[in-house]
Amino acid sequence: MNSELRVGVVGAGAMGFDHVKRLTGTITGAHVSAVVEPDETRRNAALEHAPQAQGFASVEAALAAGVMDAALIATPGQFHEAGLLACLGEGLPILCEKPLTKDPASSWHVVEAEIAGGKKLIQVGFMRRFDREYEALRELIASERVGELLMIHAVHRNPSVPDSYDQHMLINDSVVHEFDVVPWLAGGSVTSVEVRHGRRNPNTPAHLREPILVLMELDNGVLVDVEMNVSVRFGYQVATEAVMADGIARIGQPSGMQIWQNATYSVGEHADFTTRFVEAYDREVQAWVDAAKQGTIAGPSAWDGYKVAVCCEAGVRALENPGRVAVELPPVPDFYA
Amino acid sequence: MNSELRVGVVGAGAMGFDHVKRLTGTITGAHVSAVVEPDETRRNAALEHAPQAQGFASVEAALAAGVMDAALIATPGQFHEAGLLACLGEGLPILCEKPLTKDPASSWHVVEAEIAGGKKLIQVGFMRRFDREYEALRELIASERVGELLMIHAVHRNPSVPDSYDQHMLINDSVVHEFDVVPWLAGGSVTSVEVRHGRRNPNTPAHLREPILVLMELDNGVLVDVEMNVSVRFGYQVATEAVMADGIARIGQPSGMQIWQNATYSVGEHADFTTRFVEAYDREVQAWVDAAKQGTIAGPSAWDGYKVAVCCEAGVRALENPGRVAVELPPVPDFYA
C-alpha cells in the first residue's frame, strides 16, 4: 500500500484523543479517517485534531461507511470484545489498547475469532515493548553477554491515582504491563503469582490497600518481584533490574541503561553525532515545515548565520595567531531586530 | 496551508540524503517534491526515498518546474549563496544547512537580498537549538533560578574525522555550532576569540593540530571556553557546563541535565507516564501502521493479550488471598506459534 492508511480511532476518551493527535501530528503514512465515539462532545474534540476524519457514534456505522483501512481501539476495556469482533469481521488490522479484553474467557473468544479468520490482525497495545531501554535489556538478556537471567526486580511507581482507580486495577491496569513485558524480556511464561503487602502509605486513598509486592515465578526458574506503588508522590518511575549470572542491568533510570559487571558500573555514551542529535534534526525540520506553511521561520535567521560567519572568520585568524582577535559586528538591521 | 508542503531538497550528499529520508519517513505535513543534485548516482539514490519527487540537475531547473513550495539547501557551503539567492528570488521559504555561506561578505550579501525581499524566508540549520537539553539550559539561564550566568565551559569531542577535514574546519565546521548556540544560551554577543593549543594527540591526523581550547568573550562579560577535540576516540560528546552565580548546570551527560545547587546534585525524573513513555507510544503506533500496510502486525498478538488476561485473573485472586496462585495456560495454538 503506497497511499496513507486510513485509521478509525474507536473511543475518544483521554487515550483515544491522544492517539488521534499522534496519528495526525507525528505518525507518517497514515491519517485518522474516522472517530468513533458515542459522546458528542468528546467526538467533536477529537475531530478538531483529525482534519480528514468523519465522526461516528458506533463502530458498526463507521464500518458501514467504508472509510477505514484499520482500527485503533481505545474504548474502556469492557467494550473491547465487541469492537474487536466487529473489526475482525471486516478483516481490518487492529491496534487494541491494553487489555485485550476484560477477562480470560472473552480474550479466548477473541483469539478463536481471529484464528477462524485465518490471519493475524490484532496487535495489543503493550507499549513497553517499544521503549528503547526495554528493547536493549531484552537484547542484552538474550545475548547472555552478562550470563543467564536469574531474577528480575521491577518497580512501578505512580505519584497518585484518580478516584476511579480501584483495588483490582493495581493488577488489571498496572501490573498488567509486567505480565506482558516480563515474559517477553525473560523468555519464559508465568506459572504463579503471589501478592504481599507493604506498610500502608498514609497517602493511599481510603479505598485502596497498597503498596504491594507481586511475586511471579516463570517456567524457566526466573523469580520476579514487582513493587506496585500508586501513591508514592515523588514522580513516575517504571524501572527494571535484571540479575544475571555475571552481573546486573538496570533500565528506567535517568542515565539510561546501567550495566554492572567486572567491578564496574557503566552507561553508554554516544558513538557519533547521528544518535546524539537525531531528535534535534527531526524537531528542527518539523518546526521549519510547520513555520513555512504559516509563512514564517522557527529558528536561527540569516542574520544569525551572518554573525556566525563573522565569528568563524575571527576564529580562523585566532587559530593561526596568538592572542585575542576582536569580533566586530554591524548593528542589527531593523528587519531582524 | 492545509495540504502538504512540497519541499525541494537541494544537494543529495550525506546530509541531503539524510534529510530526504527524514522528510519522507518522519516529518508530517510535508513531502519531498524535488531532489536537486547534478550527480546522477546520488540523485537517484535519494529519489528512491522520495516517492513523490522528481529529480533535477540544477536549482534553476527545479524552480522553473514549479514543484517546490520550499527548499532545504544541503549542498557544500561554497554553493549555498547561489542556491539561497535563486530561492529567495522566487520567494520560497528556505532551510539552509549551516553555515549560511562560506564567509562574512557572501553572508552579508544574502542578508541584503532577504531584506530587499521584505520577508524572512531563511532559517539556518543550527540544530542544537532544537535539542531538548539546550532548550532546558537556555530556559534555566534566562530564569536566573540559579543566578546570573558567569562562565560557560563547553566540550565538543569527536572520535575521529575524515581525511577531508582540514585545520580551518576545526572552526568553520565544528566550533561554528558554539558561535551560534553560546550567544543564544547566554543572551550576549561574541566580542573576541582566542585559540590555545593542548598537547598534540598522537591520534591526530598529520595535517591537523589539535586539540584546541577556544576562548570567547561575550559583551555581557560571560567568559566561554570550548575544548575542540576531533581525535579523542572515546565516543561523540557535545556537552556544556554553565557556571551561574548560585550553582552549576550541565547538559550533554548520559543522565540528562544535572543541576548542582545547595550542596546537592540533582537530575530530573519523570513526573508522569506521558513523558516517560511518549516515544514508546509513537514508535508503537508507527510500527503498527507500517505493518498494517503490509498486512501484518509488529507487536504483542491476541495470544499475548489472552495470556496476560489469565495472569491478571490469577493476580486479582492473589491480591485477595495469601500464598501462591497458579497460572495455568493452554498450549499455544499453532496459529500463534
Next chain:
Amino acid sequence: MNSELRVGVVGAGAMGFDHVKRLTGTITGAHVSAVVEPDETRRNAALEHAPQAQGFASVEAALAAGVMDAALIATPGQFHEAGLLACLGEGLPILCEKPLTKDPASSWHVVEAEIAGGKKLIQVGFMRRFDREYEALRELIASERVGELLMIHAVHRNPSVPDSYDQHMLINDSVVHEFDVVPWLAGGSVTSVEVRHGRRNPNTPAHLREPILVLMELDNGVLVDVEMNVSVRFGYQVATEAVMADGIARIGQPSGMQIWQNATYSVGEHADFTTRFVEAYDREVQAWVDAAKQGTIAGPSAWDGYKVAVCCEAGVRALENPGRVAVELPPVPDFYA
C-alpha cells in the same frame, strides 16, 4: 581511663588478624596486649603486627596473665559462647564478631550471664551500623522527611564464596547482617521470614542453591525483600532501597546516598572543604609521621614548595595584567633530583 586500652584479640584467623592490624595501625587509645590463638603459626603471624602483645593458646591463660582490659572475640562462631562467658566472668568489655553465638539457646545463655553480671559488657560486631550511609539512611527514615517507611529492598551480592561456605551460611553468615540492620533502620522487629528461589546461577557451586530472595515482615507493617546472591561475579555490592511515603532513598551505590523526591533524583555534594579533604589530611599527616620516624619525608618537598612559590608570583602578576606570564625556574638541585 587516660592510658591506652589493653585489648586481647581472641582468635587470629583472617578476621582476628585483620583486627590486630587495625588496632595497631589505625585505632587510637588502644593497643593489642594479647593474641589468643591455639594455632602457633597464626598466633605468631598476628604477633608480628602487635609489638606490645604476648601470645596465649587459650582465653583462660590470657585472663590469668592479667594483661587485658578488654577482649575482641574473633574465633569461629561455635567457640564464641565459651570465650564470652570467660570474659564476662572477669568483667571485661567485649567486642564479639557476629554472630553472638551459634544458636538462640546459647545466645540466651550469654544474655542471662550478662544480666547476672549487672553491666552491659558485650558489643556485637554488626559493623553495618557504623557505615556512614546506613547511618544517614537511618536518620532520614527516622526524620520522616520523605514520609513513613513502607518497604525495603536490599541486595547482598558476593562475587563468589569459598568452598567452606555451606547452604545455611546464606542465612547465618550473610542474611544475618540484614536481620540486625533492617530492624535498626526501620524501627521494628522481625515477625516472619520466607525464602524464595531464583533461577540457579550456573556459577553457583554444586553444593549450594542460590540466589534466593528472603522476605521479612516487621511488626510495624514494613515489608522487606533481600536478594542474597553469592556467585554473581560482577563485584561486591551491599545496597538498600527504602521506599517511603513520599519518595525513595538508596544507599550502597557508587554515588553515595541517592534521594528521589519531587520528581528529582539528588545526591549530596560537599558543603565545605572539611568533609571534602578530611581523609586526605588524615592520610597526609599519618604518612608524614610514619616517614619522620624513618628519617624521611613522604610527600611534597621544599623544592616543590619553592616551585609553587614561583608559580604563585607569576599568577599574581597574571591576575593584574593581560596575557601570558612566563614561569622561570632554575634547574632542579641534585639534592632534590
Next chain:
Amino acid sequence: MNSELRVGVVGAGAMGFDHVKRLTGTITGAHVSAVVEPDETRRNAALEHAPQAQGFASVEAALAAGVMDAALIATPGQFHEAGLLACLGEGLPILCEKPLTKDPASSWHVVEAEIAGGKKLIQVGFMRRFDREYEALRELIASERVGELLMIHAVHRNPSVPDSYDQHMLINDSVVHEFDVVPWLAGGSVTSVEVRHGRRNPNTPAHLREPILVLMELDNGVLVDVEMNVSVRFGYQVATEAVMADGIARIGQPSGMQIWQNATYSVGEHADFTTRFVEAYDREVQAWVDAAKQGTIAGPSAWDGYKVAVCCEAGVRALENPGRVAVELPPVPDFYA
C-alpha cells in the same frame, strides 16, 4: 623509632587546632608534645586536645625544652620561614602547611638551608596528593591506559570566603593547590600562567574580582584551565577532568572517578567486602574502644545478638521449607530496654 613521635604543633589557629585534634584522636604512632602559640587563649584551647603536651609562646622556647621529635608548622604563611629555619637548625622533621613561605626568595632561602643541612627534612602540606582520587588519576595518567594526557580542566568552587580573603589569595591561597598538584598529575612543569575573567558574580564581595579562569601551560605541551570561583554558593567542589588521547577521566564527582572510554562511561564498584566496609570496621572498633574506656558499649548489644540468632534459626527453616516462618521473641528484658 618504636616509640611514639613527639610532635610540636607550631601555630594554634584554625588549621593548627585541627591538626592537634587529628594527631591526638586519629593518627597512630605520634602524639602532640608541644603547642607553640603566642596567643594564650588559642594555646590553651589546643592544649585541651593534647593531654601529653606542654604549651610554649615561641618555637625557640619549645626547641630549648627538648620535647619535640618533629614539628608541624601551621602559623600564617609569613611566619613560616622563621619557624622552618629554627627547626631545620635542630635537624627536626617538619610538616609545613602550604605555602612553604610567602614568596620565591624566602622559599629559595629555605631550600638552601635544607640543602646545607644535608638531609630532606621538610614536607609541604599539599594534601591533595593524599586524596585517593587524585592518586588514582595520577596512576591512570602515568599508565597511559587511556592514552597520553593532552589537557586538564579543573574547577575549584567555594561557597563563600571570609572578609579577610583578598584578591591575591585567589592565587596564593587557592590556585596554589593546582600549581602543586597539576604538575604532579601531569608529569610536567609550569611554563606560563594567564588569568581571564568571567562575568562578576553578584555574590562576590566588593573587594574581589572573580570568578577567574587561570590558563597554565606545561613544558610537556599539556594545556590546563582552572576555574577559580569563591562565591558560587552551591557547595564546595574541587574537581579535575583529564583529557587523554583515547578518553576522559574525571575526579571530584559524587560518584568517584569516572572514566569515559570506548563509548562508555564507567565508575568502579567494590570488588570485595574489604574496601566496601573498611571504614565501618575502623569506626566500629574505635567506637568500641572509646566506649570501653568509659565502661559502656557503643553498638549492638547482646540482646541484639540474641534477636538475630532467633531470626537466623527461622531463616534456616525458611530456607528448607516453603511459606512464612514466624519469628517469636520473648519480651525485651528490662536490662536492655
